[in-house]
Amino acid sequence: MMRCRSLLVATVVGALVATPVWGQVAAKVPEFDAVSIKPFQPDSDRMMIRMQMKPDGYSASGTSVRMLIQYAYDLKSQDQISGAGAVGDKRFNIEAKMDADTVAALAKLSPEERTGQQRLMMQALLADRFKMKAHRESKELPIFELVVAKGGPKLKETDPNAPPMSPPAPPDGMGPPEGMRPQEGAPKVKAGMMMMTPGGIKAQGVPVVNLANVLTMQLHRQVVDKTGLTGKYDIDLKFGPEDGRAGMMQGDSAAGAPGPVTTDSGPSIFTAIEEQLGLKLESTKGPVETVVVDHLELPSEN
Secondary structure (H helix, E strand, O other), rough: OOOOOOOOEEEEOOHHHOOOOOOOHHHHHHHHEEEEEEEEEOOOOOOOOOEEEEEEEEEEEEHHHHHHHHHOOOOHHHHEEOHHHHHHHOOOEEEEEHHHHHHHHHHHOOOHHHHHHHHHHHHHHHHHHHOOOOEEEEEEEEEEEEOOOOOOOOEOOOOOOOEOOOOOOOOOOOOOOOOOOOOOOOEEOOOOOEEEEOOOOEEEOHHHHHHHHHHHHOOOOOOOEEOOOOOOOEEEEOOOOHHHHHHHHOOOOOOOOOOHHHHHHOOOOOHHHHHHHHHEEEEEEEEEEEEEEEEEOOOOOO
């Protein structure tokens, strides 16, 4: 069994463009010129997942098909995907390159337009290599609303002259491999960036809606920003590393109450948000955009 000793996910936060086409690829969307897809073969007990959209293509190591779908269809959580089955859990190393004309055309677009085109290119890759067919459905599902707690917000507004923050430290027992110093080579948290480990979230200069998006990934349930806060903030949130999805599951009581007050190694994410940020997660129901996968195949190697 492969053990994950540590996992650090970095997210550069910017405007995300909702993909306008579902189940088919729009006409005249640029496509990758060359694509290599190979099964992921981890060579140690430490799983490292790397995903990067570059100016001239896309590069990934250990990415699952669900991760590709999540990116391609601009979803905040993989729990918004249904029907992917066992193929969706398979992991691959992917190298996709654009030709010079496509690189030049995308360079002329705004960041938001470029992101939208890159998502459509990933849809085309999924349709071509994984034979994927999908459609969109809006479903009434349990969600969390992020609101201001009774005592008021405790968020710190960002100082534009502040230096980058240190990355979040991994929880006890989930440190770096032997011979590597803590945080060696880990990137700093810069303005507009968020980083999360199993027991913490750090951000610099981000709006609350971006925190809601990261909490959606952490809790595997849609989190909607209802705080009314409009500034940009620094965030340093610490909670029990085992909370995450487990905390959400424990919060699925008949009354819809949040999870436990504490865990064995720290406060639950629900308690940490209230005590450290002055915000609160309230359980309710609401419409959630989902992707239903109608067909998906394993790709041939090349």
